[in-house]
Amino acid sequence: MKIRSNRTGAAIALALACVCLTAERPKAADREHQQLMADIRMLQEQAQQLQALMNSLGDALRAVNSRLDDQSSLERKSFADGKVQLDAMSGDIRIVREKVDETNVRLGSVLQELETLREAIPDSITAPPPAVSQDGALSGAPVSTTPPVTTPPVSPGLGASPQRLWQTSYGDYTSGNYSLAVSGFQSFLSSYPKSPQAHEAQLLIGESLFLDKKDADAVTAYDRVIANYPKSGSVPQAYYKRGQALERLGQRDRARESYETVTKDYPDSDQASLAKQRLEGLNRPAK
Numbered sequence: 001m002k003i004r005s006n007r008t009g010a011a012i013a014l015a016l017a018c019v020c021l022t023a024e025r026p027k028a029a030d031r032e033h034q035q036l037m038a039d040i041r042m043l044q045e046q047a048q049q050l051q052a053l054m055n056s057l058g059d060a061l062r063a064v065n066s067r068l069d070d071q072s073s074l075e076r077k078s079f080a081d082g083k084v085q086l087d088a089m090s091g092d093i094r095i096v097r098e099k100v101d102e103t104n105v106r107l108g109s110v111l112q113e114l115e116t117l118r119e120a121i122p123d124s125i126t127a128p129p130p131a132v133s134q135d136g137a138l139s140g141a142p143v144s145t146t147p148p149v150t151t152p153p154v155s156p157g158l159g160a161s162p163q164r165l166w167q168t169s170y171g172d173y174t175s176g177n178y179s180l181a182v183s184g185f186q187s188f189l190s191s192y193p194k195s196p197q198a199h200e201a202q203l204l205i206g207e208s209l210f211l212d213k214k215d216a217d218a219v220t221a222y223d224r225v226i227a228n229y230p231k232s233g234s235v236p237q238a239y240y241k242r243g244q245a246l247e248r249l250g251q252r253d254r255a256r257e258s259y260e261t262v263t264k265d266y267p268d269s270d271q272a273s274l275a276k277q278r279l280e281g282l283n284r285p286a287k
Contacts, residue, residue, distance in 0.1 A: 162191075162192050162197075165184065165191070166188060166197060168184055169181055169185045169187075169188060169201070172184055173185075173204055173207070176211075178208040179208075181205075181208040182205050182209060182212075185201040185202070185204050185205045188201045189201050189202065198229065199225060199229035199233075202224055202228065202229065202234070203221075203222075203225050205221045206221030206222040206224075206225065206238065206241060206242075207241065209221055210241055215245040215246075218242075218245045219242055219249070222238040222239070222241055225238035226238050235266070236262055236266040236269040239258045239259075239266075239271070239275075240259070240262050240274060240275055242258045243256075243257075243258030243275065243278060252282055256282050258275075259275040259276075259279045260275075263276055263279070
């Protein structure tokens with residue numbers, strides 16, 4: 001009987017323990033659920049705070065970008081305005097420089113005319129009159145019966161300035177009045193032999209004679225360019241046109257020599273290529 005009673009007590013105790021354990025499990029699960037929900041709410045709040053922070057950062061970035069855009073626009077406008085002012089200043093400086101250059105050219109032309117006029121005027125040294133005594137005899141010197149020396153007449157070219165004389169002669173040349181052009185340029189050379197345009201005047205004498213079909217006289221004029229102005233820029237043209245005049249005179253060998261001189265001594269001149277073409281024509285066998 002005791003054994004049965006003990007077993008019965010143990011069974012009851014075990015049953016009570018199971019009931020207690022069964023009652024504790026729902027309570028523990030409920031606590032875990034509440035803790036999980038609390039954590040979720042906390043995470044949601046933190047996520048909302050982060051979202052609000054991100055929104056504020058986005059607004060700040062947009063404001064900064066807007067300021068940067070405004071600053072860039074101002075800088076671009078300032079740069080454009082500065083470029084416009086710089087271009088205007090450059091244009092003004094260019095205009096002033098052109099006016100200064102034009103003034104210098106005019107001043108140089110005036111100085112050249114003054115220099116050529118000064119060189120063209122003959123030096124006339126007038127001796128002081130001798131002293132005359134009361135009786136009309138020359139004191140200190142015998143009476144001379146030699147007539148007084150008269151001053152030579154002034155050249156006709158001195159009546160005009162170098163530029164005026166040049167323009168008149170060149171106008172006759174371009175108009176086809178070759179005889180007048182030759183006379184005008186010869187007067188220019190006789191009046192202003194040291195003018196910077198002297199070599200051009202001599203060349204244009206040859207050109208006028210060449211165009212007037214006076215080839216022999218043209219060759220002589222071109223020879224004077226070569227002999228009198230060997231370092232001038234008119235020499236290549238003189239050699240080339242001399243060759244053409246000699247060709248028309250039938251002197252092919254002398255013409256060939258003139259063309260060869262141009263190609264050898266003045267290879268960079270404009271006349272060098274023309275002279276090569278003339279040489280090819282001379283060297284081509286006649287049909």
